[in-house]
Amino acid sequence: MAAVQGGLVDADEDKDIKTEASNDSWGNNNANDGRLLSPSPGSSASAGSNKSAAGASEEQQTLLAVLQFLRKNKLTESVEILRREAGLPEDSLEPKGAESSGAGSGGASGGVDLEGGDASSLLSRVTASSTAGAQAPTKVAAGEDQPDVNVVLSAYSQQGDPALYEVYYSGLKRFIESVLDCHRAELSQVFYPLFVHMYLELVYNNHESEAKAFFEKFSGDQECYYEDDLRVLSSLTKKEHMRGNETLLDFRTSKFVLRISRDSYQLLKRHLQERQNNQIWNIIQEHLYIDIFDGMPRSKSQIDAMSGSLAGEAKREANKAKVYYGLLKEPEIELPLDDEDEEAENEEGKPKKKKPKKDSLGSKSKKQDPNAPSQNRIPLPELKDSDKLDKIMYMKEATKRIRLGPDNLPSICFYSFLNAYQGLTAVDFTDDSSLIAGGFADSTVRVWSVTPKKLRKVKSAADLNLIDKESDDVLERIMDEKTASESKILCGHSGPVYGISFSPDRNYLLSSSEDGTVRLWSLQTFTCLVGYKGHNYPVWDTQFSPHGYYFVSGGHDRVARLWATDHYQPLRMFSGHLADVTCTRFHPNSNYVATGSSDRTIRLWDVLNGNCVRIFTGHKGPIHALAFSPNGKFLASGATDGRVLLWDIGHGLMVGELKGHTDTIYSLRFSRDGEILASGSMDNTVRLWDATKAFDDLETDDFTAATGHIHLQDNSQELLLGTYMTKSTPVIHLHFTRRNLLLAAGAYNP
């Protein structure tokens, strides 16, 4: 069944597109991946396959039913094509009006049905799918029938008698409890998705009382980390409640992915294909995607580490694409002859040369790192003179950087926002730590200067005419001294500001807000320059790319968008999450974007073509913090469950888990050389972790990648280098200065 997800009927291409779009746009249709669930002859109706090996009578029945359906909707050409391809004789069509259905395709066909064959309207599909359930029973009743076709075709809507759902589930429970220990953990994964889907089916088909009874009986058995979901489900008792809840609708139509070893799977399959358990088998086939691997079954702890997301785990091929996680080469900067220039370390003491010097930090090896993207993989803005000056400053500061380590912890400087009355919603520092910006719930953005240098606006046009343009300090003269102040307030949004980001060249500030817009502010005139409208729903996070020019934003509409400052529409849309995108971060080489979401997964997207190249599951709560390591190889993530998870991007695996925080983690940051990971949380603490040790000795081989047998060492205690408590200030933002001093920010919350 999984292999034929591509569509209801290949002949009907419109439906094909819809169902294809309804599944994630990669990988689902690969029938050539031998590990996929083999299409069993008893599969439910969506197998409108045009394989001529339709020997099994049930498949034949399915085909006939599909033909019926097409004919009913007057899609005569499709009828012809299908009949020809399937090799069915003319008169084998039965006058049957049953709706053919299957998981996502059930929705699609329902949609088509309603539209009377207008398959091009994608939007109606959702409302259609919501009524598909109601439709099918009536249709089934209406058609003259053969009982076999009936049962097969009403698959999604109703697997047998609702009152028997409890019996089915209990039966499965008994079976799984009776298998060998080594298989039990794996097979127990089936409980949760099965439970949810069965419950939703009951609700959809308006069997409210059965649904409630079913829920009460079995919800307590589920894993504890699904508690929040179950609570949401418990309030859903009618079909109307599901309208408008996009997350649940997506859950219904997408397939929950399970990774089970071949042996366990065989056990399950054998048991369920026995006659009386056929209904559960059908349900499993429709709603679950079982990714089979060869090898030892996984243990409970291994499974627990990786599960927890709304869509199960990640399929193996979702994490197979090559990711260029290396860093871009630093451009060689010709240092202009400048007496104040400190030479790089190896030139100390030498007499100043008269010819321009090259910077020695980035160009140690001329060979291209095989894991690094090429320089022009994505267009990046060229360096202006001011950028080059910035880079020189950066390198100078880098030479003065403190080397951190377990025995040399950074000092932490905490910036408390007083009198914010819980209104502080976002904070950002510039890279050189000279400015700090705060986004507030009263929709203002405030910028402060951290250094004694005050903030000044550029003079008005009239005054600018008066200054001497040729003087050396013209950049100072354009600033209006009369407007100097410690802080500036930027007003413009009409809702709380949830995301803030400075541009790397310190000219611009981005802010994203609940009003659905992202605003670009100039830090020279302290006015708003552009409002980027695209999300029509709250935008939870935004970030400038490390090279400037591009920025990414993610919001409630479950997509993340990539923009450039000079385009009023987004350049890329990263769509695939099942719930809000709560955190967006650029990779240091600007070629990839990581998004964390309320569906408890993290996805890594390729900027070049918008594809999702990695899916990381394992968190048990919405993700609020992401951080790339400075060398680009690793990603750290923090969520409401209080754990920090470490991921190897190249292999697509979880490599570490840091337990310690007791509340949501809102900020994560690696030190400048990647030795220390700092995490700040709502439990009013900042914790420092030893990142070098955490990434040491990683066993990442193909076996691990293939099977998901991760071996997480339980060494959180060893890796924890220090816990620093604030009085009662949740830590919202962390920032390492260029010299490895740790700055933290939060609003004092008495």
Place this chain on the structure above:
Amino acid sequence: MSAPKTIPKDAQVMIQILKDMGITEYEPRVINQMLEFTYRYVTTIIEDAKIYATHAKKSNVDADDIKLAIQCRMDQSFTSPPPRDFLLEVARQKNQTPLPLIKPYTGPRLPPDRYCLTAPNYRLKSIQKKVSSSAGRISVPRLSVGAVSSRPSTPTLGTPSVQSVTTKVGTPVSLTGQRFTVQIPPPSQTTTTKTTTPSTPAVSNVLINPSLIGSKNILITTNMVSQNTGGESLKRKHEDDDDYDAL
């Protein structure tokens, strides 16, 4: 002594709802906010339903009206984000176009001005100009712009405006009866005049085309009127183009 405070029943229900949804920590104001939302929502729905019922000429509001009211409100206020297949489709199309190349040396990279918020969002109203009634007054309708009056080259003697000008430019503008000479000041002076004209309220940045005026530099009497009108109208065209805050 005040009686022990009892929480109203609605609030108790709200507390129970919050507990059922698993929310255990919240500020006390949250209950008030939730209750207000509930009250406003229910009132809106019922009012809408009443309207629908009267429209359908029913005497009582019944369940269908309520359902219709809810549905309309949902579509209007409580919209939900687009469904996933739609998003995937749009994303697919958008992601197919290659990333645009970045032009070098373009200054601040901003979208076209239409999409920016950098344009002035205000216009200055012009003051009511009284056309001054000095002798030999040319009845040139200089109403719309008024800036004209500040020009040193204009033969009118709207006294205040001329004053502002003559400080900078010693323009010998003499009126002799109906005949007057206009001396066109050299362009440099006009430009400086331009910059000082902000002092005059009705004036703005105006392009003066000295050559144009020069061409009309004739000793005339009433002719001047027409000439000046001609000049004026040309000038006014410039002004109208450049100057939208003096309307």
